[in-house]
Amino acid sequence: MSLELAANMGAAPKAEIPSDSPLAIRGMTVSYGQKPVVFSVDMTVAEGSMTAIIGPNGAGKSTLLKAALGIVQPLAGQALVYGKPLKSARHRIAYVPQRASVDWDFPTRVIDVVLMGLYRELGLLRRIRPHHIEKARACLERVGMTDFADRQIGQLSGGQQQRVFLARALAQEADLYLLDEPFAGVDAATEKAIIDVLKSLRSEGKTVVAVHHDLTSVRSYFDRVFLINTRKMAEGTVDEAFTSENLNQTYGGRLATGQIDQLELAAG
Amino acid sequence: MRFSRRGFIVAAAAAGLSGATPAFAGGKLQVVATTGMIADTARRIGGDAVEVKGLMGAGVDPHAYRQTRTDIVAMTKADLVLWHGLYLEAQMEDFFHKLEKRGTVVAVTDKLPRDLLRGHDDYADKFDPHVWMDPRLWVFVTERVRDALIEKMPAAEAQFVANAKAFLAELSDLSDYAKKSLTTVPEEARILLTAHDAFGYFGAAYGFSVLGVQGISTESEAGLNRISTLVDTLIERDIKAVFVESSVSDRTVRALVEGAAAKGHEVAIGGELFSDAMGPDGTYEGTYVGMIDHNITVISDALGGEVPERGMNDRLSAGS
Amino acid sequence: MFWNALTLQLGYNATLVTIGATLLGIAAGVTGTFLYLRKRALVSDAISHATLPGVGIAFMLMVLLGGDGRALPGLLLGAAVSSWIGLLCVSWLTRLTRLSEDAAIGAVLSVFFGFGIVLLTVIQAMGAGRAAGLESFLLGATAGMLFNDALVIAVGGALTLVAVLILRRPMTLLAFDPEYAAARGINVGRMDLAIMALALAVTVIGLKIVGLILIVAMLIIPPVTARFWTERTDHMVLISGLCGGLAAWIGAALSAVAPAMPTGPIIVLVSFGLFVTSLLLAPNRGVLAVYLRHMRFQRRVHLRQGLLALAQGQPIYEAYTVRLLKCAGLAHADGVPTEAGRARAAKALRDEKRWELVRADQAFESAAALYDGLRDIETVLTGDQIAEIDQRIGGPQGVAS
Numbered sequence: 001m002s003l004e005l006a007a008n009m010g011a012a013p014k015a016e017i018p019s020d021s022p023l024a025i026r027g028m029t030v031s032y033g034q035k036p037v038v039f040s041v042d043m044t045v046a047e048g049s050m051t052a053i054i055g056p057n058g059a060g061k062s063t064l065l066k067a068a069l070g071i072v073q074p075l076a077g078q079a080l081v082y083g084k085p086l087k088s089a090r091h092r093i094a095y096v097p098q099r100a101s102v103d104w105d106f107p108t109r110v111i112d113v114v115l116m117g118l119y120r121e122l123g124l125l126r127r128i129r130p131h132h133i134e135k136a137r138a139c140l141e142r143v144g145m146t147d148f149a150d151r152q153i154g155q156l157s158g159g160q161q162q163r164v165f166l167a168r169a170l171a172q173e174a175d176l177y178l179l180d181e182p183f184a185g186v187d188a189a190t191e192k193a194i195i196d197v198l199k200s201l202r203s204e205g206k207t208v209v210a211v212h213h214d215l216t217s218v219r220s221y222f223d224r225v226f227l228i229n230t231r232k233m234a235e236g237t238v239d240e241a242f243t244s245e246n247l248n249q250t251y252g253g254r255l256a257t258g259q260i261d262q263l264e265l266a267a268g
Numbered sequence: 269m270r271f272s273r274r275g276f277i278v279a280a281a282a283a284g285l286s287g288a289t290p291a292f293a294g295g296k297l298q299v300v301a302t303t304g305m306i307a308d309t310a311r312r313i314g315g316d317a318v319e320v321k322g323l324m325g326a327g328v329d330p331h332a333y334r335q336t337r338t339d340i341v342a343m344t345k346a347d348l349v350l351w352h353g354l355y356l357e358a359q360m361e362d363f364f365h366k367l368e369k370r371g372t373v374v375a376v377t378d379k380l381p382r383d384l385l386r387g388h389d390d391y392a393d394k395f396d397p398h399v400w401m402d403p404r405l406w407v408f409v410t411e412r413v414r415d416a417l418i419e420k421m422p423a424a425e426a427q428f429v430a431n432a433k434a435f436l437a438e439l440s441d442l443s444d445y446a447k448k449s450l451t452t453v454p455e456e457a458r459i460l461l462t463a464h465d466a467f468g469y470f471g472a473a474y475g476f477s478v479l480g481v482q483g484i485s486t487e488s489e490a491g492l493n494r495i496s497t498l499v500d501t502l503i504e505r506d507i508k509a510v511f512v513e514s515s516v517s518d519r520t521v522r523a524l525v526e527g528a529a530a531k532g533h534e535v536a537i538g539g540e541l542f543s544d545a546m547g548p549d550g551t552y553e554g555t556y557v558g559m560i561d562h563n564i565t566v567i568s569d570a571l572g573g574e575v576p577e578r579g580m581n582d583r584l585s586a587g588s
Numbered sequence: 589m590f591w592n593a594l595t596l597q598l599g600y601n602a603t604l605v606t607i608g609a610t611l612l613g614i615a616a617g618v619t620g621t622f623l624y625l626r627k628r629a630l631v632s633d634a635i636s637h638a639t640l641p642g643v644g645i646a647f648m649l650m651v652l653l654g655g656d657g658r659a660l661p662g663l664l665l666g667a668a669v670s671s672w673i674g675l676l677c678v679s680w681l682t683r684l685t686r687l688s689e690d691a692a693i694g695a696v697l698s699v700f701f702g703f704g705i706v707l708l709t710v711i712q713a714m715g716a717g718r719a720a721g722l723e724s725f726l727l728g729a730t731a732g733m734l735f736n737d738a739l740v741i742a743v744g745g746a747l748t749l750v751a752v753l754i755l756r757r758p759m760t761l762l763a764f765d766p767e768y769a770a771a772r773g774i775n776v777g778r779m780d781l782a783i784m785a786l787a788l789a790v791t792v793i794g795l796k797i798v799g800l801i802l803i804v805a806m807l808i809i810p811p812v813t814a815r816f817w818t819e820r821t822d823h824m825v826l827i828s829g830l831c832g833g834l835a836a837w838i839g840a841a842l843s844a845v846a847p848a849m850p851t852g853p854i855i856v857l858v859s860f861g862l863f864v865t866s867l868l869l870a871p872n873r874g875v876l877a878v879y880l881r882h883m884r885f886q887r888r889v890h891l892r893q894g895l896l897a898l899a900q901g902q903p904i905y906e907a908y909t910v911r912l913l914k915c916a917g918l919a920h921a922d923g924v925p926t927e928a929g930r931a932r933a934a935k936a937l938r939d940e941k942r943w944e945l946v947r948a949d950q951a952f953e954s955a956a957a958l959y960d961g962l963r964d965i966e967t968v969l970t971g972d973q974i975a976e977i978d979q980r981i982g983g984p985q986g987v988a989s
Contacts, residue, residue, distance in 0.1 A: 071770040087773075095771035106625070106764050107819050116761055119772065124754050144953070152819040168768075178771075189950055325713070332723070333712060481731065490731035491848040492840075496599040517658070517721030519732025523601055526734055530600035 020083065022047055022092075022176040022207040023068060028077030030060070030067045037063045041077070041232045045176070045209055050202050052212040052222040056251050059229045061211040062098065062180050069095055069178065081176065091120055094174035096165045098181055104154040110164050111149040114139050117171025139167040142200075144193050159190025166194060177201060179210040183217075195221055218242060294319065297421045300346040302357055303330055304546040305400045306376055306413070308556045310350060312435045313414050317424040321346075326548045329515045331486040334359045343367060348420050350413060353377045354385075354397035356544075358485060374416045380408045386468045388484055396484050398544070401470040403439040403446070403560060410435055438557050445580040446564045450474040453573035460567060461498065461510040463521050464488075466543040470563075481520040486544075490520050499527040502535055509538030509570040515545040538570025552583040594841045602844035605730045605797070608738040609836040609855060612794050613806060615745035617832025618752050619786045620807035621814065621825045625763035626780070630690065632787045632807045634678055634697040635671050636800040639791060640704025642670025643725055644711060651714070658721055660737060660796070667725075668792050674700050675784050679777075728799035728852035730843070737796050744793035748786055752825075759783055760821050798852030805856040806832060813863040816870035835859035887912060888962045892936060894918075898925045899933035939965050942977050 025043040029036065038060040045051055053061045066072045068079040070086055081089035094117075114136040115128060122128065140146050143163040153161060162182060169177060177198070183191050198208050198221075209226075212218060218225060218238065225242050227233035227250040234246040296319040301307035307322030314320065323339050324330055330352070335343075343349050344367070351357055351364055353375030367373050377399060384405060388394040399405040414432040418425045450458075451474075458476045460467050465480030481498060482490045502510070502524065510525065512518035521537065528535045541563050547553025553562050561579045568575040578584045589598070596603045623629050646666025650659060674696050681692035708722055724732070752759075762769040762779050770776050787807060794803045814827035839855030846854075868875050894909040895918070904910055904923055913919035918929030925933060942965050946952040955968045965974060 066767070069771045070773075071767050090771075090773045093771070095768060097765065097767045097771070101767055102765050103627075106821075107815065107824050108764060108821050109819060112820065113764075116764070116768075119757050119761065122757070124757060189953060327714075328712065334709065336709060336713065489848045489850050490729070491846070492602055492605055492730050492844040492851060493847045493849070495601045495731050496844065499599055499601065517724070517729075517732060519721065519729070519734065522734055523732050526604075527599060527601040 020047060021045055021080075022082055023079065023178075023209065024083075025064070025068055025079045026077060028064065028067055028079065029075045030063050030072060030077075031075055036230060038067060038074075038228075039230050041228065043226060043232065043235065045207060046224060047207055048202065048205055049224045050198060050208045050210075050222045051224040051226055052210055052218050053226045053228060054212055054215065054218065054250070055228040055233070059250075061228060064228065065095075065178050065180055065209075065211060069093065091172075092175045094169035094172040094177050096169045096177070096179040096182060098184070099158065099161055099165065102161075104161070106153065108153060109149070110140065110145065110151055110153060110156070111136055113153060113164050114167045114171050117168040120172065136167075136171055139170040140164075142170060142197055143167045157187070159186035162186050163190055163193055166197060170197070174206075176207045177209070179208070181211050181213055184213055215247075297417065297424075298345065298347045299350060299417075300343050300348070301350040302333075302360070303352055303544075304554070305406075305556050305559070306350050306352060306409070308546065308554075309406075309410055309413050309435070310417070312556075313410065313428055313431045314417055315427055315431050317421060317427060318417065324545060326545055326554065327515050328545050329486050330356050330544050331358055333357060335363055344370075347372060348416060349373045350376055350416065352397060354395050354399070355485075356397035358487065374412070376409045376412045376416075379412050380405065386472065389465070390483060390488070396465075396468045398466045398484075399469055400556070401467055401560075401563075402473040403442040404473065405469060406556070407436060407439055410439065442557060442560055442564075442580065445561070446474060449564055449568040449573055449575045450476070451573075452575070453568055453571045456506070457508065457571045459505055459507050459571075461502070461507060461521075461524070462541060462543065463511075463513045463516040463518065464543070466513070467541075481524065482516075486516055495520065495523055495527060498524055499531065502528045503531055503533045506533075507535060508572070509536050511538050511541045511567070511570070513541050513543040514547070515543060536570070539566035541566060551585065552581075553585065557581075558583065590841060590845050594838070598841075598844050601731075601733070602841075604735065604738050605733050605844065605851060606837060606840040608733065608741045609730075609797050609840040609851065610833045611742050611745040612790070612797055613810075613832035613834070613836025613855070614829045615748045615832075616790045616794060616803070616806040617810035617814075617828040617830070618825055619748060619790045620832070621811040621828045622752070622756075622759045622763060622783050623787055623807060624811040624815075625760070625821070626783055627763075628780075628783065629804075629808050630693055631675070631678060631784060632791065633804045634674055634693045634700075635784065635788050636791045636803045637697045637704075638671045638674025638700040639667035639795065639800050640670075640701055640725070641707055642666035642668070642704075643722060643795075644704055644707030645670065647711060647722060648707070648714075660740065663722075663725075664740070664792050664795065667795060668788060670700065671788050671791065672785075675781070675788065679781070724799070725795045726799045726801055727850060728795070728797045728802070730797055730840070730851040733796065741793045741797070744789060748789045748793075751782075751786055751789075755779075755782060755786075756822075756825070764821075798855060802852045802856050805859060806836075809856070809859040809863050810835070813859075813866045816866040816873045819872075831859070831862050835862055885962070891916065891918075892962055895929075895933045895936040896940065898929065899937035941981050942974065945977050945981060 021044050023043070023045040025041060028038055028041045030038040037058070041064060043064070053064065055061050063072060067074040067077070079086060082092060111133070115132065117139070118132055118135065122132065137146060137149065140149055143166050145160060145163050145167060148156065148160060153164065156164065166182070182194055186194070198210075201208055212222070219242065222238060224237050226235045227241065227246055229250050229252065233250040234241040297314065297317060299310050299314065299318050299320045300323065301310050301320055302323050304322050304324060304326065307320050310318065310320045321342055323335070324333055340363075349367065349372055351360070351373065354377050355361065357364070364373060364375075377397070380399065382395070385399070386396040388396055399409070410432055414428050417428050459479065460471060460476045461479045463480065464482035464486050465478065465484045467476075467478045467480075470476065471478035479498060479501065481494060482488050501507075510521055512521045525535050525537065542553065542559040546555065546559040547562065552558035561581065562584055565575050565579040565584060576582065592598045596606060620632070623632055643663050643666055646663050647658065649666075650656070650662050677696045678689070678692045681687050681695065682689050687695075711722060758769070758774050758779055759782070761772065762774060762776060766776055769779075790807060791800065791803045794806060798806060810828040810832035811824065813831045814824045817827050818824050835858040836855050839858040840851055842858070843849040843851040843854045866874065871877050890906070890909045890912050894904055894913045897904050898919070910919065910921070910923055913929065914921055917926060918932055919925045943959055946965070946969070947956045947959060952969070958968050969977075
């Protein structure tokens with residue numbers, strides 16, 4: 001991010017938010033108490049892309065997503081979904097939260113969790129019919145969890161739980177998928193299952209944005225990156241933005257020396 | 269010891285300042301009484317030589333009453349505190365035992381012959397406190413109040429004796445009126461069903477059987493079982509009227525009426541009785557005589573007896 | 589006589605109370621489930637204690653306006669209003685200050701309740717109006733229950749159940765995963781208030797029967813009991829309503845039969861009895877079931893380990909294991925295997941080899957998840973799958989005698 005003084009201040013054209021961007025964030029600022037966690041962040045998600053949001057711990061990655069979704073209240077800033085305010089376009093987003101926020105002793109089965117993804121379709125009162133259950137099972141199939149449908153969620157391993165959450169998001173049949181650290185603490189098999197699903201979503205023309213923690217897999221999984229450390233540091237395709245310079249700036253020396261060299265980075 | 273010293277000082281002062289009024293606040297004896305009945309009695313006997321403050325007004329339940337800070341101040345400042353005793357003011361028992369040490373406290377029932385008292389259903393060593401229901405028993409209370417006033421203010425003895433005599437005469441009239449009216453109630457109708465068992469002495473004096481939804485104290489639990497039993501009794505003995513009380517919730521009695529109606533038996537609410545508290549201040553029913561007069565008249569009338577509409581002294585308010 | 593009470597033959601008053609209490613029990617059980625799932629059980633305590641000043645103020649207002657101070661709808665309205673204010677206070681305290689929720693609840697509960705007691709003391713000395721009867725809201729007073737009271741309870745309970753039916757999905761979603769619920773567009777603050785409002789409704793209609801001190805028990809004990817019987821939320825709601833209704837039915841009948849028994853506390857005791865029974869005897873999560881399962885598991889582990897040891901010619905260390913083998917006819921007292929024992933040992937070893945393969949192969953993931961060291965592999969894989977595995981690990985082997 002370059003902090004250069006503009007030659008002609010005030011002459012910038014009126015901010016235009018692209019109406020076809022699945023998620024466009026402008027000037028987002030979020031703070032916990034007096035401490036800013038996200039400060040004046042702009043982000044434009046490209047349609048059909050798979051974007052990784054990366055940054056050090058506490059950089060505001062999850063908070064950015066939550067503010068965009070209205071889960072936390074921002075101090076300033078706005079987010080538009082496909083050019084519309086959140087309220088009218090919410091149904092086009094599916095959110096997969098971090099696993100840790102759920103009580104796993106909750107009395108619910110895997111199939112019930114996936115059915116929660118269908119609540120918009122079911123409304124308040126419509127009964128659950130066989131075709132709803134079929135749909136839920138199909139989503140479970142896509143993540144490889146069909147045999148677990150009747151298990152209580154507490155009986156699952158971490159990776160299996162993560163896949164159930166993804167199945168729930170799939171059931172929403174959204175256009176934009178926001179995932180918060182989907183690969184954190186999961187086994188290799190789960191990681192493969194999840195990335196396969198995400199890639200198939202992209203091939204269907206859907207858009208995927210994920211907060212990602214593992215720098216070594218950025219290049220193989222994603223085509224765009226967004227670097228953040230409270231402020232936006234860089235945004236663009238992996239080739240453009242996933243550079244050692246940007247990473248150094250974002251991580252501020254928190255990466256061990258040599259770690260950056262080990263990543264497959266674009267030159268310059 | 270303190271008693272006689274005080275008495276000596278008072279007597280000496282009285283003797284020394286012959287003809288002068290004793291040194292009480294405003295010249296009057298300051299008396300605090302718990303129930304309205306005691307307060308009224310004290311006023312009748314004391315006349316203008318006393319100033320009586322009653323703690324429990326109309327509609328107040330003495331079984332449940334807890335003294336407030338203002339009450340405590342009034343009682344500690346008073347020259348004489350009159351309370352009922354016999355565990356009527358159940359929540360204030362401890363307080364009065366502590367206050368007794370000051371020597372200004374008199375339980376007006378303490379000289380009542382114990383063999384005239386009814387036993388308590390639930391406690392072997394306690395008595396039914398509702399003695400005001402029988403004017404003949406209230407005679408003992410009147411005399412006790414008179415004696416207590418004389419002790420505190422000997423100079424006014426003559427006045428107190430005269431007033432008491434007049435009051436006792438009214439009590440006698442009341443007793444006669446009761447006998448006359450209540451004997452006109454047909455024998456089979458002489459059943460008095462009220463919200464709590466307050467009318468035991470009334471029943472014993474005038475040949476009525478008495479039933480209460482709650483026991484002798486309103487603090488006792490009114491069980492659901494009791495309601496069903498009473499509904500059965502109501503129907504079995506063909507009771508035509510039951511009574512609510514001014515100081516107790518009327519819901520249990522209304523529940524009885526509904527329960528009997530469900531079994532096809534019409535029971536009316538014969539009227540509101542003054543059980544543990546008198547009527548509103550300033551009215552005839554707000555005096556002891558008026559209270560008992562009202563009760564007798566309403567009960568007789570509702571159960572089929574012959575009574576003058578406005579009671580013994582023709583002073584009951586219309587429609588009571 | 590108890591049977592008569594249970595079958596509603598004990599007369600009008602007992603029947604009225606029993607039906608009213610049962611409706612209350614069902615509504616409380618159902619509503620309380622969502623409180624429990626949302627982990628807000630104790631807020632209901634604040635709600636119930638905060639009703640007291642409202643009852644007092646409503647009484648004084650009604651008397652001031654010349655009416656009968658004890659009209660039930662008026663008192664209940666007052667209870668609802670002050671309780672709602674108490675709820676809002678808890679919400680504001682947690683949001684605007686650094687107070688944790690349980691501290692906020694404690695503060696509101698005690699302040700409101702204390703204020704209510706003060707009002708009751710003031711009222712007791714009020715000459716105007718018939719004051720007696722307000723203390724009955726503390727522990728309930730069913731002896732004075734009239735038809736209109738039962739009507740209020742029935743209508744209130746029915747409305748509450750309808751509201752729960754309508755809101756069950758958003759409430760469940762919110763309780764399970766609040767962030768996801770927010771992302772789906774559910775207004776978390778408002779939905780939480782809705783859950784509290786339902787608890788408030790149940791509290792207010794329950795004031796007459798069980799009183800404000802014990803209504804908490806009717807909201808919380810049934811869901812806790814139901815938790816032992818099911819792993820599904822929808823079933824839990826139903827079972828909770830059932831437990832609440834059943835406890836109320838039995839409790840009311842008991843109080844109608846025994847002399848001078850207060851209905852509210854008896855219902856709570858019956859409810860607790862159901863809870864203890866479930867705690868001990870529920871088939872999956874009950875203490876007895878867990879213990880028996882554990883003992884059985886321990887036995888099977890020992891048997892399995894014993895068989896494997898035999899198969900591999902290793903010594904058996906524990907006498908308990910030998911005893912188990914002997915009882916099952918698989919070995920003699922000195923540890924030497926019988927014919928049957930040898931066959932079983934061979935099979936056990938083979939199964940271990942099969943399991944080894946299964947657990948290493950990604951394709952058998954869901955089967956692998958069921959491995960607990962004991963299961964026969966036939967219960968998890970089909971014959972074809974087992975045959976396929978057998979091909980890869982070679983033929984069966986005998987056990988040295």
